[in-house]
Amino acid sequence: MSVAAESTDIRPFRIEVPENQLTELRRRIEATRWPSKELVTDRSQGVQLATLQALARYWMTEYDWRRCEARLDALPQFTTEIDGVDIHFVHVRSQHENALPLIMTHGWPGSVVELLETVGPLTDPTAHGGSPEDAFHLVLPSLPGYGFSGEPTGLGWGNGRIASAWAELMNRLDYPRYVAQGGDVGAAVTDAMGRQAPAGLLGIHVSLLAGAIGIKDHLPKETGPERAAMDALNVFTTDGFGYFLEQSTRPQTIGYSLLDSPIGLAAWMLDHDTDSYYKISSAFLDGHPAGNLTREHIIDNIMMYWLTGTGASAARWYWEFGREIAGGQAPPPVRVPVGFTSFPGEIWAAPRSWVETVYPDPAYFNEVDRGGHFAAWEEPDLFSAEMRAAFAPLR
Template identity: 45%
Template sequence: MDITTDIRPFRIDIPQADIDDLHARLTRARWADDLPGAGWERGVPASYLKQLADYWATSYDWRKHETELNSHPQFVTTIDGEDIHFLHVRSRVENATPLLLVHGWPGSVVEFLDLIGPLTDPVAHGGDEADAFHLVIPSHPGHGFSGPISHTGWTDARTAAAFAVLMERLGYDRYAAQGGDVGAFILPALGRLAPDKMIGIHLNAHVTFPTGDPADMAALTEAERVRLAVFKDFQDDKSGYMQVQGTRPLTVSYGLTDSPIAQLAWITEKFKDWTDPAAELPDDAVDRNRLLTNISIYWFTGTALSSANSYYERFHDAAAWAPKERSTVPTAVAVFTTDVAIRRFAEKTDTIVRWTEFDRGGHFAAMEAPDLLLADLRAFIRSLT
């Protein structure tokens, strides 16, 4: 079979030497001290990060979580010159709806682990057999076990095209899709590329941009104005990581690739900034072991650069920011506590048929509030099929 189109079984097996090396690096870390009186507003406090690093080095069991990941069928296939890793978990319900799940940054396939059982076997989780899905959960090019990449130019549109090929290669002619963060950029691009293939698109952590129309701005509700203020605060005070990754990904990657403390802080900061503000600490919002499994994947695969490079491509892709025709694919948006999506802006570019706002859960909804995301996704797909 042609190696460019075959689908090869894949199993995660991190060498023990790499695990030992991680532990050694964590235990001999050189630490910066906290500034007197400084809190999370200046970055990750050393007092917290030291505790998390100690747990990673002495209590976290990578092999246990590697085994959990390997309990799901995984594969690799070559698309557009890169190996694309993905989980392919079929439901026992033969006519289940194919569903593409697309993670964000700094996420991975780990984001969806708690949803695999309820989505593929709803009856066993208190649901209805009609809500069963066949799941395809890829790692983005350059992320996790789809990386590092060997070519530049992996824009969101190119990634969307690769995922379209993946679904076709798996024999899925019609499918639904769910994603957040970067996934909420990729999936609308996929919908415009292959609208005839898409049953519907469900988004969370969606970013909408003001239209500039004075009438739109005047019509904003108070809740929407608050959301717009959150978006401005992100741009003014919380987007440093994005500016660095979008302009100089190579420079920052040296520290992230050499130091697990740097990689830990770089990602943990996002889990503090973007999770439900009701959670005092990142691992109050997301299970500590899930958080560290996600970060461990970035560390063991050495994908700090290639994942950061996706921001460089996004920043420098003129087509990504050019005006687009309104997508015809039915689209649902789930808005969690830290999300900034505004419906009147979203409707300019997408066919919004469902809009749900929640008072718990944040940016990493599949990890923070899987029950809410699951119910909303099921209701949306049920309305279309």
Template identity: 45%
Template sequence: MKKNFPGITDNGHQIFQLPTATESITPFELHVPQAAIDDLRLRLSQIRWPDREIVNDWSQGVPLSAAKALVDYWMNNYDWRKFEAHLNRFPQFRTLIDGVGIHFIHARSPHPEALPILLTHGWPGSLVEFLGVIDRLTDPTKFGGSAKDAFHVVIPSIPGYGLSDKPTTLGWNPLRIARAWTVLMQEKLGYTQWVAQGGDWGSAITHALAGERPQGLLAAHVNLPLVVPTTYPDNPSAEEQAAIRDIEYYLNQMSGYADQMNTRPQTIGYALNDSPLALAMWMYEKFWEWTDNQGQPEDALTKDQMLDNISLYWFTGTGTSSARLYWEGVGSTIRNAGFFSASRATSDKITLPMGASIFPGETFHAPRAWAEAAWPDLFYWNEVDKGGHFAAFEQPEIFAKEMYKAFRSFRA
């Protein structure tokens, strides 16, 4: 049954409000008030555009022509209601965990022996990243696969992202989120055996979850292995040299967004919450920089896919709260060293069985030797030929097949 959640007025603007979460698991469907959609279109019609960049590429950021094209499509062609209907195809719920309302998709497979899998998104992604793989994972037989590879799929929204509540207290770092996911899988859903997967922040959370080794977690898989050693080898191999170059390039050329959110998420948050243009360009740039494309973000993801994700952030007002995860997760330990510093803050090994799929368009390509050093029980490692940082979003067929292959040995 669809539920409408009216907005409240803030200086005349409509703000979408989530229903209050309780300890119970409550069914949820998304329906943004029309007034909020109208408010978005009004804001898009009143943009004060900057002058054009003085280069002929993306090196200064999103080119003005690309920004105008995306906004024109958002205002005149994009259909939010189509996305809502697509999302609401899947069973969604909200429940209270550690004082925060957690939203999640729980799509059970028609195959009774399916293996439960927990999928965790990152930034600037959301649960939108995984919508294209749910059917493939829950019912592989519809795609020429085997029922033996089926999964029951659980996709929570990270606190402060999309349809989960925004934390109002400090401490919601990847470890705390991982512990909340354990409560979700064990206590709320009653799974006694399950596996986990993640990319970007989802990878950091999955690493934390694997380090905790909660009862019932059989194995974990990531598409961004955070396995950078605390000190680089004295005589690095060619593969290690390439990985070090990746890291140095990221820190020197790509980490400005992270430095800002690591240190001053509230300041950038004013722009992300007030201006749909600021929010869209903050994310659109990453869809260009981190996908496996031929020069344009649309080579990897459609405008509709990107705007589904951007609009979800906009309507839920989670641009600021999502940025705070950087302050909590990276900034709290190494304030301005970039995302990769999170993986270098500890030398602890993860003894849970760990696997990885390496996508060619990823920002960082970890050498297998580093993974073997960090994960003594490396059970799966595969390099695929297409896809980037947003693996499931960009290549749902490849991603699903990687999940089938990676976790076959953990089925009863």
């Protein structure tokens, strides 16, 4: 077999974390140097001390990584080298013959963990209130530099390059027709796929209007929903922008802390957006999770960064994205049908007029009554129903 042929191989993958890594993790949590309590009663100074200490207690005394490891290892996992980077992905084929292939991309501070609750509803709809015609073959890749994917060793792994890699991945899996979905970073990558329109891509769905950041001054703001969305976007770009600014300008600097302190990593990941922060805080302080955003699953997701040491490499996507924004060049139009679901707890819940500004004449738009930034995680059944509805005309 030639070297070129070997480089395109799809290899089975299993997670087997040595016990000494888990022992060292617990030692580091126990040795945490805690700051004094914040001087406010909300999150305006950052992640609150009580939340992090409750998280640390659970992580130290109750959490069991082996349950997550077994859950992931029970699913078909693979790696394949694309453009010099090993890409890790979960690939679950539906039992239904005419299932539509769907590649879904997670974001930051997420991982494939945030999408696992949708595997059953999407691949086996008959067991979740759907019909065989609703079935998907599901591909869940880990972004380059995230989780169990390899770290890029050179520059240029922005949205366009990842989008091209995903098209190659679907080609290697022998899917001549497929659709794509993404939120957060995944929304930006999926948007790029729609603009590249590789052969076989039938349509896309996104749940975050990432393009709104670059055209904020040109978005409608006359109606109540438009003003509310603009207020939320302004809050994000002034008060909630800290992690974004640091990662888009100095990912290496924050990376030292993220790889050295598990509690520092947890705090950085929790300090993302107001809605999900308070939902996560409630899970640890009050025992009231939002849907499947449970204590266990929250730590599962943090572990995907800690065990793989990818705090810095994941942050580098923002550095690439920051340079794309600074370039100021208008992207090419999207050349496939676009679906969009507006979840009320999203960082900014985009109204239809905003979606139409970025994606003229969207093929599907819906505003739902629950769910936030981690919609697939919080509300997997609702999220799966949205995927069925958005992609039904493309089957």
